[in-house]
Amino acid sequence: MADHTPNLRAHNVRAEEGRGRPFGVITRGTTGFNRLRRSDRWTVHHPRVRRLLIDAPAPLAVDVGYGASHTTTVEWAARLRTIRPDLEVVGLEIDPGRVLPPQGGVRFELGGFELAGHHPHLVRAFNVLRQYDVDQVEKAWESVLRRLAPGGLFIEGTCDEIGRRAAWLLLDADGPVSLTLAWDPFDVATPSDLAERLPKILIHRNTPGERIHELLSAADDAWNRAAGWEPYGPRVRWRNARAELIAEGWPIEPVRRNLRDSILTIPWGAVAPGT
Numbered sequence: 382m383a384d385h386t387p388n389l390r391a392h393n394v395r396a397e398e399g400r401g402r403p404f405g406v407i408t409r410g411t412t413g414f415n416r417l418r419r420s421d422r423w424t425v426h427h428p429r430v431r432r433l434l435i436d437a438p439a440p441l442a443v444d445v446g447y448g449a450s451h452t453t454t455v456e457w458a459a460r461l462r463t464i465r466p467d468l469e470v471v472g473l474e475i476d477p478g479r480v481l482p483p484q485g486g487v488r489f490e491l492g493g494f495e496l497a498g499h500h501p502h503l504v505r506a507f508n509v510l511r512q513y514d515v516d517q518v519e520k521a522w523e524s525v526l527r528r529l530a531p532g533g534l535f536i537e538g539t540c541d542e543i544g545r546r547a548a549w550l551l552l553d554a555d556g557p558v559s560l561t562l563a564w565d566p567f568d569v570a571t572p573s574d575l576a577e578r579l580p581k582i583l584i585h586r587n588t589p590g591e592r593i594h595e596l597l598s599a600a601d602d603a604w605n606r607a608a609g610w611e612p613y614g615p616r617v618r619w620r621n622a623r624a625e626l627i628a629e630g631w632p633i634e635p636v637r638r639n640l641r642d643s644i645l646t647i648p649w650g651a652v653a654p655g656t
Contacts, residue, residue: 416544417453419563421460434465443501446509447472455485494524504535510581511539546578557649566615566643572600586654593652619643
């Protein structure tokens with residue numbers, strides 16, 4: 382991944398990692414109950430995440446940029462502990478005024494993408510990099526990835542204000558692994574409605590000639606062709622649209638359980654930005 386120098390703004394907090402100072406930007410900090418439920422549900426059923434947490438002798442998860450409330454971090458901790466009850470969870474905030482006392486089985490600390498000296502097995506940063514300049518994204522990724530515990534994973538994404546539409550990347554020490562789009566079946570008219578919630582690294586790439594644009598266009602076409610299934614509801618219609626995409630050769634990961642969400646997970650190589 383390229384190493385870009387961040388375009389600092391007046392409210393930025395600059396990385397001085399050698400001195401242990403937080404690395405990142407103070408963001409708006411908006412959050413809400415159950416906002417990240419779609420990502421949480423996907424995470425706790427992902428086989429790679431489950432194996433990582435089950436096998437770790439002392440698993441640690443870090444939530445970067447939890448915002449003005451502890452809500453989503455405490456919810457994340459509760460869901461992850463269905464896999465591993467002894468999991469330690471730390472929430473990091475770069476704004477000292479948002480650092481909270483421990484609650485809900487979570488410890489809160491001052492920190493950002495330098496991870497406050499931790500070497501976690503799982504890291505999450507939701508609705509954080511969306512507020513950065515795009516040339517800062519890979520530097521933030523690199524800061525996290527080089528601090529992961531062996532085999533560690535990083536989930537970076539964005540969602541709307543109440544979590545009806547979400548998109549996230551799964552990354553490991555080598556970089557991005559996959560992109561997931563997830564949405565409330567009754568809230569979205571076409572799959573391309575998710576474009577406004579793409580991760581920062583992709584949101585400006587949804588233009589003709591880019592792979593992410595090709596995927597969203599193909600998903601819309603498949604959705605339109607599956608219109609005959611609409612009387613059975615949007616979940617059934619999307620299930621058939623997904624099947625059409627797979628038949629066309631898109632390497633979409635199979636869904637092995639019943640889902641309340643419409644969901645699409647695809648390897649990063651199928652949507653990575655062009656040069």
